Amino acid sequence: MKKSVRVVGAVIENEQHQILCALRSPDMTLPNLWEFPGGKIEKDETPEESLRREIIEELACTVEVEKKIEEVTHEYEAVIVNLLTYKCRIIDGTPTAEEHAELRWVPKNELSTLVWAPADIPTIDKLLVESNL
Numbered sequence: 727m728k729k730s731v732r733v734v735g736a737v738i739e740n741e742q743h744q745i746l747c748a749l750r751s752p753d754m755t756l757p758n759l760w761e762f763p764g765g766k767i768e769k770d771e772t773p774e775e776s777l778r779r780e781i782i783e784e785l786a787c788t789v790e791v792e793k794k795i796e797e798v799t800h801e802y803e804a805v806i807v808n809l810l811t812y813k814c815r816i817i818d819g820t821p822t823a824e825e826h827a828e829l830r831w832v833p834k835n836e837l838s839t840l841v842w843a844p845a846d847i848p849t850i851d852k853l854l855v856e857s858n859l
């Protein structure tokens with residue numbers, strides 16, 4: 727049976743309505759795909775705790791976790807990912823790529839020009855709807 731993992735992703739928006747996008751490096755699983763910074767929820771962690779920890783590790787900054795955006799279960803070839811995405815606000819520091827190949831602020835209405843990890847598409851669709859309001 728395929729392994730299931732619970733994953734959290736941070737949707738961080740700046741004042742220019744751009745979203746912080748992170749590029750997985752060539753040596754990661756799902757190489758060279760864009761994703762929301764975050765990672766696997768560890769045992770005994772709430773999704774919010776996990777997201778704050780992952781953002782410190784990956785971006786070297788502190789976020790406040792706000793409302794949930796989407797929950798998606800996506801079956802990859804080797805694993806089933808249950809992804810929860812949350813709006814987050816930076817409360818300390820400036821995002822730095824500690825683990826990713828690149829970080830890029832992308833206007834909401836241009837998000838679909840990047841090649842995303844498939845589990846992220848429903849979140850992208852929601853953000854695109856918001857940008858057209």
Ligand SMILES: Nc1nc2c([nH]c(=O)n2[C@H]2C[C@H](O)[C@@H](COP(=O)(O)OP(=O)(O)OP(=O)(O)O)O2)c(=O)[nH]1
Pocket residue numbers: 731733734735754755756760761762763764765766805807809843844845846
């Ligand atoms: N962090 C993050 N992971 C995502 C997203 N979308 C998506 O399918 N994933 C997948 C990639 C990984 O398989 C898993 C998250 O694990 P991770 O961020 O801890 O990745 P990892 O490379 O350390 O883990 P692994 O897959 O090599 O074991 O979820 C996303 O937006 N953010």
